[in-house]
């Protein structure tokens with residue numbers, strides 16, 4: 069039960085939902101199909117699931133598709149994939165666009181009731197009036213005039229396009245969201261689902277209270293930075309209830325938005341990274357999207373554990389990535405297979421006296437404490453490859469341990485006189501030695517014809533944003549980290565030919581990796597591509 073855990077985000081779920089009755093709670097996760105889901109959306113989805121389960125209620129998933137300019141089939145398909153990966157169990161899937169006919173009917177009722185008016189004040193002037201709390205000259209238009217403009221808007225005519233429909237709330241309110249917000253506006257863009265059928269669309273503010281109520285949502289969870297909008301939501305819902313008999317109440321319940329250091333969680337900003345080619349795609353391992361994080365080697369269980377450990381606290385905090393990767397490491401370490409690699413550049417041959425004349429092949433477990441991980445071949449030979457860093461760390465006469473073999477005594481070290489880099493090392497096997505007494509444990513791979521090493525590309529990443537805590541008034545484009553992908557060629561043990569895409573492994577003394585491109589994926593001669601998985605220790 070992850071909910072009992074109490075992260076430093078504070079809070080748990082004990083508080084519960086107001087007015088919740090077992091068996092009657094209905095929550096909803098309402099993504100807009102304007103991008104892939106990010107980790108903040110994952111929190112929203114999992115919290116809604118959590119409360120639906122807690123009260124033996126129901127969860128709905130609704131595509132909030134009220135803005136044709138931003139929405140696409142690609143996003144719908146990928147959000148569906150993300151929802152499946154998150155393991156959401158929802159009762160039904162709906163679309164706000166299913167309710168467009170009813171919303172238009174409601175719009176007409178609002179005009180007739182005198183609570184919505186057409187405004188053709190130019191955008192700039194409207195913004196200025198809203199800032200100053202000044203009523204628009206259009207506010208006093210008659211019902212007939214408003215209905216005529218409504219028809220023009222429905223037709224998407226020239227006159228229609230210059231108007232917006234606004235709720236008649238309170239331009240003097242200290243709450244800016246109450247200053248006659250826009251309810252409908254024209255948009256001639258193709259809608260991903262309804263095509264060109266509609267020329268005007270309800271705003272999110274206009275559609276959401278209606279659809280929540282009509283679908284029987286009892287508790288609408290929202291992030292706390294929208295608290296100002298609560299008053300607006302209830303005003304709108306009350307106005308609808310007068311015109312649409314039987315429309316039930318909805319409770320708004322807010323929780324803290326999830327933020328991470330060095331990270332942007334906004335689809336608009338993430339879109340910019342995709343569109344400017346700074347990342348490969350929405351599922352790039354540097355993206356804080358569900359797909360990006362999974363591709364980087366996060367287990368879905370770790371993501372869930374982290375999110376539920378946050379509780380339903382309302383305090384907005386900025387989370388450290390180390391925290392979630394530490395949870396992940398605890399999950400992968402006990403089972404993921406071990407393999408060995410040596411960096412290609414600067415690798416050094418160690419010639420070992422006392423080793424068998426002919427290379428010998430042993431069969432050993434891929435994880436010593438986890439037999440289901442299977443077995444692998446291990447070749448021992450007279451000549452071994454070492455990493456340059458290891459070769460540079462040993463000294464003549466020193467006793468070292470060769471991992472999974474035994475001790476050896478270093479005899480000679482040859483260096484390049486110009487660079488000081490080690491070019492060759494010799495030593496002799498000393499199997500009687502005690503590995504507990506040596507300081508250095510060396511990773512090695514047989515340099516022998518019988519042991520055909522695999523070309524690897526080890527890829528590491530940095531954050532896309534180089535500022536730890538992004539502020540409201542920062543221009544994110546100024547904070548873009550120029551270099552965020554680092555590649556190193558390496559050679560891996562022959563067993564690595566069988567690794568599958570998405571398989572997680574540990575490279576001995578190097579860290580955890582996930583297979584992005586398995587052997588042969590990109591044709592002969594192409595390396596196996598491994599992405600390094602953060603282990604929660606900032607480098």
Ligand code: ATP
Pocket residue numbers: 097098099100101106107108109111112113132289290291324325326327333334335336
């Ligand atoms: P974005 O700014 O990324 O577009 P959004 O809120 O506009 O986010 P939606 O698709 O409308 O995107 O969001 C779906 C749900 O996820 C909403 O209930 C929203 O409040 C919630 N949500 C979005 N971002 C976060 C976050 N960082 N932490 C928690 N919940 C979030």
Ligand code: MG
Pocket residue numbers: 100
């Ligand atoms: Mg939104």
Ligand code: MG
Pocket residue numbers: 334335
């Ligand atoms: Mg947003």
